Each structure stands twice: as C-alpha cells, then as structure tokens.
Amino acid sequence: WSVQENGITYRPLVILRPPPGHSFSVDSTKRPPARRVRVALECLCSGEQLLGQMCFLHASGGQLPRDHDRYLLDTLCTGSYLDVEKVTKWVQTLVVLAWPFLPHSRHCQLTVLPSSRSCSFQLTGTCRGQITIDMVLAVQQ
Numbered sequence: 001w002s003v004q005e006n007g008i009t010y011r012p013l014v015i016l017r018p019p020p021g022h023s024f025s026v027d028s029t030k031r032p033p034a035r036r037v038r039v040a041l042e043c044l045c046s047g048e049q050l051l052g053q054m055c056f057l058h059a060s061g062g063q064l065p066r067d068h069d070r071y072l073l074d075t076l077c078t079g080s081y082l083d084v085e086k087v088t089k090w091v092q093t094l095v096v097l098a099w100p101f102l103p104h105s106r107h108c109q110l111t112v113l114p115s116s117r118s119c120s121f122q123l124t125g126t127c128r129g130q131i132t133i134d135m136v137l138a139v140q141q
Contacts, residue, residue, distance in 0.1 A: 010132070118135070
C-alpha cells in the first residue's frame with residue numbers, strides 16, 4: 001500500500017487457482033503474445049475412483065461437460081488460454097456483487113475504474129479520504 005496526498009492506494013496480490021480438474025501453465029514463448037496462461041484438463045481419477053467416478057479428462061474423452069465448458073472457456077478463456085480482459089471483467093463483477101454485503105458498503109461507494117487489463121476500484125464517501133484498490137491478478141507457476 002502507499003499513501004499519497006489525496007488518499008491511500010492498496011495493491012493486493014490475488015492468486016488465481018484453476019478449478020478442480022484443470023491446471024494452469026505459463027506459456028513463455030518468445031513470440032507474441034508471450035507469457036500466456038494455458039488452461040488444461042488434468043486427470044483426477046485416483047481421487048474420484050474412490051467415489052466410483054472418472055475425471056473430466058477420461059469420462060468424456062477430454063471434453064468438458066457443456067456447463068463446465070461454457071463457464072470456463074467462454075467466461076475466462078479465449079481458446080485454451082486465460083483471457084486477461086475476460087478474467088478482469090469477471091473479477092470486477094464478483095467484487096461489485098459482493099460489495100453490498102460488506103460492512104463498509106454503508107459508508108463508502110465502490111466505483112470500478114475503467115480498465116480492461118487490471119482490476120481497479122475506488123472507494124469514496126464517508127470513508128477516510130479516497131481509497132484506491134489495484135488488484136494484481138496472478139497464477140502460481
């Protein structure tokens with residue numbers, strides 16, 4: 001966090017984790033677009049066999065069921081890669097939906113700052129000065 005004349009800026013690091021049955025891997029090719037995050041199916045059969053089930057990878061020949069496919073690929077990905085703009089929009093939407101349930105929402109107004117590549121919010125109102133929150137999204141390699 002940092003303090004400026006007109007307020008405080010917080011920069012929390014938010015680690016994104018893949019949903020069950022998926023993995024993230026960083027594609028560090030030298031050709032653009034570099035440092036993309038690939039989303040892949042992974043085998044979870046050893047744990048699921050105890051329940052008499054097969055993982056996404058083996059149960060459907062590597063194809064996700066329709067509801068999972070639509071959610072993961074359409075909401076967060078372009079092709080097999082996480083899409084920064086889609087992930088940013090998704091996180092912004094989650095924060096806006098959660099805000100009314102937080103105690104500070106009665107005293108401060110949350111505004112999403114325009115950006116398609118980062119999650120920035122501003123809190124204004126009776127809260128102490130202006131507060132900016134720049135969420136840094138990352139995946140663990």
